[in-house]
Amino acid sequence: MQEETLSPPEPPEQLDxxxxxxxxxxxxxxxxxxxxxxxxxxxxxxxxxxxxxxxAEIRAPQGTLAGVSSFQVHIADWxxxxxxxxxxxxxAMNPAALKANLREVVPGGLIxxxxxxxxxxxxxxxxxxxSPLSDGSLSGYHVLTAPMEKLTKIAVKDSxxxxxxxxxxxxxxxxxxxxxxxxxxxxxxxxxxxxKFGEDNPVAKANLEAFRAGFNFGNTTEEFHHTFEVAPAKxxxxxxxxxxxxxxxAWGLVAAARAAGLSLFLGSYPITPATSILEEIARxxxxxxxxxxxxxxxxxxxxxxxxxxxxxxxxxxxxxPGVSLKGETLSLALxxxxxxxxxxxxxxxxxxxxxxxxxxxxxxMALHGRHGEAPLPVLAPAxxxxxxxxxxxxxxxxxxxxxxxxxxxxxxxxxxxxxxxxPDFDNLPDFDISFATxxxxxxxxxxxxxxxxxxxxxxxxxxxxxxxxxxxxxxEKEALTGNVSYDPDNHEFMTEQRAAKIAGIANDIxxxxxxxxxxAKLLVVSWGSTFGAVRAGVxxxxxxxxxxxxxxxxxxxxxxxxxxxxxxxxxxxLIPELNRGxxxxxxxxxxxxxxxxxxxxxxxxxxxxxITKKIIxxxxxxx
Amino acid sequence: xxxxxxxYTRADFQSGQEVRWCPGCGDYTIxxxxxxxxxxxxxxxxxxxxxxxIGCASRFPYYMNTYGMHSIHGRAPAIATGxxxxxxxxxxxxxxxxxxxLSIGGNHLIHALRRNVNLKIxxxxxxxxxxxxxxxxxxxxxxKRTKTSPAGSVDYPFNPVSLALGAEATFVAxxxxxxxxxxxxxxxxxxxxxxxxxxxxxxxxxxxxxKAFQLLTGRQERDANRxxxxxGEPIVFGADNEMGITVGLDGAKIVKVADVxxxxxAVHDPAKPNPGVSFLLSRLSHGPTGPTPIGIFRQVQRExxxxxxxxxxxxxxxxxxxxxxSELVSQHGTWKVE
Numbered sequence: 010m011q012e013e014t015l016s017p018p019e020p021p022e023q024l025d026x027x028x029x030x031x032x033x034x035x036x037x038x039x040x041x042x043x044x045x046x047x048x049x050x051x052x053x054x055x056x057x058x059x060x061x062x063x064x065a066e067i068r069a070p071q072g073t074l075a076g077v078s079s080f081q082v083h084i085a086d087w088x089x090x091x092x093x094x095x096x097x098x099x100x101a102m103n104p105a106a107l108k109a110n111l112r113e114v115v116p117g118g119l120i121x122x123x124x125x126x127x128x129x130x131x132x133x134x135x136x137x138x139x140s141p142l143s144d145g146s147l148s149g150y151h152v153l154t155a156p157m158e159k160l161t162k163i164a165v166k167d168s169x170x171x172x173x174x175x176x177x178x179x180x181x182x183x184x185x186x187x188x189x190x191x192x193x194x195x196x197x198x199x200x201x202x203x204x205k206f207g208e209d210n211p212v213a214k215a216n217l218e219a220f221r222a223g224f225n226f227g228n229t230t231e232e233f234h235h236t237f238e239v240a241p242a243k244x245x246x247x248x249x250x251x252x253x254x255x256x257x258x259a260w261g262l263v264a265a266a267r268a269a270g271l272s273l274f275l276g277s278y279p280i281t282p283a284t285s286i287l288e289e290i291a292r293x294x295x296x297x298x299x300x301x302x303x304x305x306x307x308x309x310x311x312x313x314x315x316x317x318x319x320x321x322x323x324x325x326x327x328x329x330p331g332v333s334l335k336g337e338t339l340s341l342a343l344x345x346x347x348x349x350x351x352x353x354x355x356x357x358x359x360x361x362x363x364x365x366x367x368x369x370x371x372x373x374m375a376l377h378g379r380h381g382e383a384p385l386p387v388l389a390p391a392x393x394x395x396x397x398x399x400x401x402x403x404x405x406x407x408x409x410x411x412x413x414x415x416x417x418x419x420x421x422x423x424x425x426x427x428x429x430x431x432p433d434f435d436n437l438p439d440f441d442i443s444f445a446t447x448x449x450x451x452x453x454x455x456x457x458x459x460x461x462x463x464x465x466x467x468x469x470x471x472x473x474x475x476x477x478x479x480x481x482x483x484x485e486k487e488a489l490t491g492n493v494s495y496d497p498d499n500h501e502f503m504t505e506q507r508a509a510k511i512a513g514i515a516n517d518i519x520x521x522x523x524x525x526x527x528x529a530k531l532l533v534v535s536w537g538s539t540f541g542a543v544r545a546g547v548x549x550x551x552x553x554x555x556x557x558x559x560x561x562x563x564x565x566x567x568x569x570x571x572x573x574x575x576x577x578x579x580x581x582x583l584i585p586e587l588n589r590g591x592x593x594x595x596x597x598x599x600x601x602x603x604x605x606x607x608x609x610x611x612x613x614x615x616x617x618x619x620i621t622k623k624i625i626x627x628x629x630x631x632x
Numbered sequence: 633x634x635x636x637x638x639x640y641t642r643a644d645f646q647s648g649q650e651v652r653w654c655p656g657c658g659d660y661t662i663x664x665x666x667x668x669x670x671x672x673x674x675x676x677x678x679x680x681x682x683x684x685x686i687g688c689a690s691r692f693p694y695y696m697n698t699y700g701m702h703s704i705h706g707r708a709p710a711i712a713t714g715x716x717x718x719x720x721x722x723x724x725x726x727x728x729x730x731x732x733x734l735s736i737g738g739n740h741l742i743h744a745l746r747r748n749v750n751l752k753i754x755x756x757x758x759x760x761x762x763x764x765x766x767x768x769x770x771x772x773x774x775x776k777r778t779k780t781s782p783a784g785s786v787d788y789p790f791n792p793v794s795l796a797l798g799a800e801a802t803f804v805a806x807x808x809x810x811x812x813x814x815x816x817x818x819x820x821x822x823x824x825x826x827x828x829x830x831x832x833x834x835x836x837x838x839x840x841x842x843k844a845f846q847l848l849t850g851r852q853e854r855d856a857n858r859x860x861x862x863x864g865e866p867i868v869f870g871a872d873n874e875m876g877i878t879v880g881l882d883g884a885k886i887v888k889v890a891d892v893x894x895x896x897x898a899v900h901d902p903a904k905p906n907p908g909v910s911f912l913l914s915r916l917s918h919g920p921t922g923p924t925p926i927g928i929f930r931q932v933q934r935e936x937x938x939x940x941x942x943x944x945x946x947x948x949x950x951x952x953x954x955x956x957x958s959e960l961v962s963q964h965g966t967w968k969v970e
Contacts, residue, residue: 054967241969244969246969246970247968249968250964267957272718293960294945294949295945296960297949299945304743307710311703311710311714312710312711313714315714315716318701341703431958472715472722473699474678478677480647480694492649493694
């Protein structure tokens with residue numbers, strides 16, 4: 010087929026935004042279709058945000074509700090904040106995908122169904138008695154169908170792919186059809202396929218042919234003739250890349266090691282949804298990084314602590330269950346006052362919980378989940394791209410203050426993508442670090458626990474340095490000498506010193522600044538990945554006549570030094586969290602302020618509408 | 633990196649911290665052996681790092697005037713792995729005990745052994761929990777009466793040498809706290825071995841498990857029970873080397889040399905690629921309840937984890953000289969907004 014025939018026949022309808030959700034069996038390649046659509050939209054210049062959602066099982070039973078995997082992408086010609094509360098378009102590859110996702114579709118939305126999969130067997134597996142495509146139950150939606158499997162089979166017949174493998178290309182058929190419908194540039198997709206599989210590979214040929222067949226089906230089928238276009242977004246000028254939170258985190262850690270002039274050492278154990286950070290850094294060996302896949306979570310942080318002692322920028326990555334296991338080593342890192350970054354990509358818990366779903370329920374564990382008096386700095390990124398800067402900041406604090414730092418990401422940030430305006434890497438500030446090389450004591454001795462007057466950090470004297478031989482360990486340290494001490498006053502003194510060191514970091518971080526109209530009496534306080542939905546919800550409420558302010562916290566410990574004053578200047582405080590009110594408990598304890606919690610623990614992110622509705626309810630109740 | 637010309641004395645390796653083991657503890661002897669050995673070795677003091685877990689033995693780093701970390705119960709092999717991989721110029725010693733290394737830290741120990749990280753692991757085996765005052769350990773004999781096993785332990789013990797051999801260790805040895813020349817010989821061999829070296833040291837706890845190794849240390853008993861393993865030599869023992877070991881498919885056996893003839897006695901070869909015979913030797917006694925082999929069971933060369941890891945990093949750096957973050961990001965695909 011000729012590329013020229015790929016142009017649409019009539020001018021497309023202009024949209025400022027659209028939300029598309031690809032849904033199918035977990036083996037149907039929906040994550041791939043969604044990612045390709047995202048990448049081509051990014052290259053086209055749309056602003057975007059994504060929400061991949063998949064079962065924990067690699068291949069759950071085919072055709073069942075449990076096996077449904079989806080990928081939602083929101084594209085816009087303006088600067089958007091969320092992946093979209095509901096989908097305008099649902100691509101349903103089978104009845105289960107339709108059933109599991111229908112409530113995520115806006116009333117009147119477009120449903121594009123793979124009619125070949127709506128046979129009796131699949132309908133029964135999804136719990137439909139009759140086909141929803143013909144029984145009138147979808148009358149509130151605009152339904153289009155395509156025989157995706159039949160046409161894919163015809164399209165790929167000369168590709169060399171045979172048997173069951175033929176139908177694997179049907180995701181490319183769907184992608185081709187949607188790409189036609191939304192006037193996407195096809196080159197990035199076609200190039201990717203050729204690069205990924207090799208131009209002469211039968212799989213590449215099959216995917217390309219299926220894609221073209223889908224595109225042409227739209228072009229030549231009467232009922233698909235209405236097409237849409239979302240123009241490029243007017244984002245601030247600069248160079249952009251589309252990245253996920255885990256990618257940004259991995260690169261931020263590499264950048265931090267560069268800024269510090271240190272080698273990066275990552276000790277980790279595979280765990281969803283943190284694993285891809287280890288995978289990404291493992292392939293960056295040319296950056297002088299060492300990755301170590303340990304025998305367990307405990308060893309993952311153990312090797313990192315050993316590397317920190319020996320002078321590397323040490324990191325361990327995990328998710329909630331792993332943090333439980335690493336707690337003992339975190340306490341040792343705190344006692345030995347060595348720099349270490351622990352990344353917790355939170356997932357829904359407790360226990361194994363919902364490993365692939367989002368939650369913010371590890372905040373209390375990050376703040377308090379260690380034996381003894383063991384305060385640590387805790388930071389959380391607000392968006393996938395923000396993870397780059399927060400990773401750098403966590404490393405900066407760890408090194409400057411000689412302390413473990415916890416970075417709380419989550420499953421939504423980890424896998425979700427957004428365009429990232431690439432910073433000028435060459436001009437990012439370097440970290441000022443120096444290893445101890447000379448004795449620091451009055452009598453020419455080395456005092457490993459003599460503190461820096463400004464930061465209260467102890468010197469970092471690494472093994473191999475002549476004359477500074479010293480021992481660290483978990484037993485209480487005597488001030489200055491670091492010798493073992495059972496002295497009660499010394500224990501109290503050292504406990505206070507360790508706490509004061511962490512509290513003092515408040516002087517080294519920005520003050521809290523609420524954003525919103527001056528007349529706002531309600532402040533919404535949020536942290537972590539809920540930023541986009543909360544900011545959008547606050548903006549919507551303000552536009553609807555309910556002026557509201559928003560404060561998003563990057564630093565959870567220590568909290569910004571002026572936070573109490575900011576909270577006191579509002580009449581109402583709303584704290585939406587994907588947990589049962591953990592930040593709310595922290596702020597109430599710290600500042601004795603009344604707060605209202607909006608809790609959600611459904612393994613799903615907030616929708617902007619949920620925030621707006623709660624704001625309006627609160628303001629109405631107060632007036 | 634400088635090398636000192638001054639020869640060290642034992643005092644150079646003493647930290648000045650008061651040593652707080654019970655009077656008469658075997659740990660004192662081991663500490664002296666290690667300090668003397670390091671003085672003899674004449675390697676820069678700052679290049680040694682001692683990492684320990686929790687337990688009596690694990691207080692060891694505090695008494696060494698080197699770099700050290702007294703870490704967490706069982707975790708020393710993991711932490712020491714990080715130190716060793718971060719800086720290959722260091723000699724990293726792990727000090728552990730039977731409870732620390734074989735119970736709570738069993739997982740880390742076996743994985744360190746199989747990976748062949750450049751670590752020297754000294755496992756002080758006193759067959760008892762000392763620091764918590766006398767509970768049975770994973771090497772305590774079946775039936776042992778302790779505070780937590782008043783009716784006798786029903787907990788079948790590990791044989792640490794068998795365990796290490798099964799965990800793919802490249803260097804496995806056993807020595808006795810009281811036998812200082814032999815301890816020094818084992819320390820030197822472990823130091824010179826590139827990779828993970830594991831030494832089980834029988835160590836007497838004179839408070840909670842006194843005379844556990846009496847057969848090997850008692851004046852009356854020791855000659856009849858110490859089977860010294862010498863590479864390349866027939867395995868014989870006894871006051872007049874009248875006893876020997878034969879090895880067959882049914883195991884290693886103690887025989888009278890006169891009964892079988894010297895030609896039938898096994899010749900010790902710790903460098904055999906197959907650890908089978910070493911394993912059979914380790915089964916001669918499960919805990920020192922009879923004649924027990926002392927010495928190097930296994931000593932083979934295998935590339936270390938650190939060398940393999942660094943080779944990959946160096947190759948990657950060569951392929952991608954001057955790697956930059958901007959290049960990394962642009963490879964990922966970028967677009968410009970004017």
